[in-house]
């Protein structure tokens with residue numbers, strides 16, 4: 116197991132020690148007690164990677180099949196949807212995408228971002244929400260650890276278009292892309308915001324006027340909640356599957372759920388049920404479409 120400095124539980128070193136697994140850190144600012152450290156920089160990355168692979172190969176001989184169960188088969192995913200790649204796939208212009216939004220083939224977009232949370236059955240909210248949204252012709256943009264959940268659920272391949280509503284399905288089939296586009300790690304949300312900015316500029320409106328939403332159904336890291344605030348501050352209505360630790364203050368809670376609406380044009384929803392969360396995000400998209408004069 117190789118880690119850098121994203122959200123890594125220190126106890127993973129001990130858990131790895133229960134098996135035959137070597138635990139390797141790669142970032143000088145995030146060393147773990149008991150881990151093997153490889154000081155990796157771009158210049159030596161290939162050499163170090165070969166050394167790590169050799170270590171893994173050696174360790175394989177120690178695997179005890181009675182104790183190690185690998186539960187899933189590898190799955191295919193289509194990834195690498197930077198904004199540049201999206202624009203390239205669209206022929207260098209946003210027009211085909213905007214036309215699909217205007218016609219209602221794509222009713223809107225929701226960025227699903229973030230983690231798995233041990234308080235929620237693993238992947239159930241991440242995958243449940245994504246499936247429900249694409250069914251409603253709402254395209255999903257995924258970043259962060261939710262990607263693994265979406266990939267395992269078969270949502271990151273073009274064939275997943277069969278799980279989408281007729282409009283979104285048609286667009287995905289025409290472009291050969293999945294209905295859930297993976298845009299990177301959870302710190303790559305700037306890409307989603309940039310895309311929203313480009314669309315808003317093209318339509319001559321504010322980001323808060325767009326038929327878009329954001330969600331972190333299984334967030335656990337404060338980083339993910341902070342990213343949610345970034346989305347709200349940019350005018351994007353944002354759903355969280357669990358409340359942040361603000362309930363001690365009625366004022367702050369009310370500001371997050373309601374008060375921000377008048378200031379930045381968006382606020383938070385908190386809803387653990389993925390279908391009800393889809394209803395909330397869908398209602399916002401419907402409202403914004405109506406305000407923009409787009410038919411449903």
Ligand code: SF4
Pocket residue numbers: 121122228229230231258259260261301302335336338339
């Ligand atoms: S999605 Fe969550 S758990 Fe994964 S790296 Fe981001 S903040 Fe950490």
